[in-house]
Amino acid sequence: MSSGFPIAVSVLTGFLGAGKTTLLNRLLRDPALADTAVIINEFGEVAIDHLLVEQASDGIIQLSDGCLCCTVRGELVDTLADLVDRLQTGRIARLARVVIETTGLADPAPVLQSIMAHPALVHAFRLDGVITLVDAVNGNATLDAHVEAVKQVAVADRIVLTKADLAADPRDVEALRARLRQINPGAELLDAGDRRTDVAALFDCGLYNPATKSADARRWLGEEAAHDHHCDHDHGDHDHDHRHDSRVRNYSLVHDGPVPFSAIEMFLDLLRSAHGERLLRMKGVIELLEDPSRPLVVHGVQKILHPPARLPSWPDGQRGTRLVLITLDMPEDYVRRLFAAFTNRPSIDTPDRAALENNPLAIAGR
Numbered sequence: 001m002s003s004g005f006p007i008a009v010s011v012l013t014g015f016l017g018a019g020k021t022t023l024l025n026r027l028l029r030d031p032a033l034a035d036t037a038v039i040i041n042e043f044g045e046v047a048i049d050h051l052l053v054e055q056a057s058d059g060i061i062q063l064s065d066g067c068l069c070c071t072v073r074g075e076l077v078d079t080l081a082d083l084v085d086r087l088q089t090g091r092i093a094r095l096a097r098v099v100i101e102t103t104g105l106a107d108p109a110p111v112l113q114s115i116m117a118h119p120a121l122v123h124a125f126r127l128d129g130v131i132t133l134v135d136a137v138n139g140n141a142t143l144d145a146h147v148e149a150v151k152q153v154a155v156a157d158r159i160v161l162t163k164a165d166l167a168a169d170p171r172d173v174e175a176l177r178a179r180l181r182q183i184n185p186g187a188e189l190l191d192a193g194d195r196r197t198d199v200a201a202l203f204d205c206g207l208y209n210p211a212t213k214s215a216d217a218r219r220w221l222g223e224e225a226a227h228d229h230h231c232d233h234d235h236g237d238h239d240h241d242h243r244h245d246s247r248v249r250n251y252s253l254v255h256d257g258p259v260p261f262s263a264i265e266m267f268l269d270l271l272r273s274a275h276g277e278r279l280l281r282m283k284g285v286i287e288l289l290e291d292p293s294r295p296l297v298v299h300g301v302q303k304i305l306h307p308p309a310r311l312p313s314w315p316d317g318q319r320g321t322r323l324v325l326i327t328l329d330m331p332e333d334y335v336r337r338l339f340a341a342f343t344n345r346p347s348i349d350t351p352d353r354a355a356l357e358n359n360p361l362a363i364a365g366r
């Protein structure tokens, strides 16, 4: 194997909406990450994330739908092997680093196992480190409710606290920090809002060494080595063996044609205010009636609806409204009917938008 190998691999993880893409965009502006390939694992029927990462598209590799820790693990291995091949045959001039952004629901242990244990990859890549983002507002509740989130923190080399600027009470943030330190005393705890949380602080953590992780991380990684990974997310199909996470559903809403801002605003507000805690993650691009040439990007994480942002143009040329939702115990049918009403496609037994504006509870949800 020629010089340049092994190539550093960093895994960027964190629960749904924790701010992974936001941080990645910021980091990718640094010239130090010039020869970096980004592998994004999308969780959702309609791919959106790759539109939101602001890098030349040839540096971004999109894995197909499915969770990185489960269905597309083979694809990750193939993608990494293909990168080596392209480098060796001169189709890529240089590759200094690979960053893998996992889906928010991914259990990181099998991803790490793929890289650390695969015979075809072990000489070409070295795991530089795991960067786990934790949302300061939703972090505590997320850790209580989702074992994957705890795993993500436990295997981290760097933990980055995001959205501390949105936290109402600084004492809650301190309590969360203490909890994170308890789960993973070995990781450096950084703040996303701190300018020092840059490429130098997050990358080059050194060779990944499971022995330095906390006991739980060692256990999880050990379990992964001992047993083939058992997928326990609900991916929207019904072939999986569902365990605790079968209450989580992921689906997308698509509407061809522009939508008035007021309709989208009211739809999102209804979802958020009535069902916020069950709305694990919502994100999407919207074609606005008022200005269809510039897509509106919306993000929601539980009760928080982030201020919508505008992109200068449609990144892939394809217009239309595409929303991806990841919900917990929220009937998909209810959300679909609500969306149809606001995009003026009410079904026979569903009130139209005007009726909903008068009485937002006209569609019975759970």
Ligand SMILES: Nc1nc2c(ncn2[C@@H]2O[C@H](COP(=O)(O)OP(=O)(O)OP(=O)(O)O)[C@@H](O)[C@H]2O)c(=O)[nH]1
Pocket: 014, 015, 016, 017, 018, 019, 020, 021, 022, 023, 049, 103, 104, 162, 163, 164, 165, 166, 192, 193, 281, 283, 299, 306, 307
């Ligand atoms: N105020 C504030 N907002 C943030 C911060 N980090 C991220 N956000 C916002 O949070 C929302 C979600 O951020 P993303 O970067 O898309 O989160 P993600 O982890 O990539 O999301 P998934 O890929 O869906 O899991 C966006 O509206 C961001 O602008 C932060 O530190 N402070």
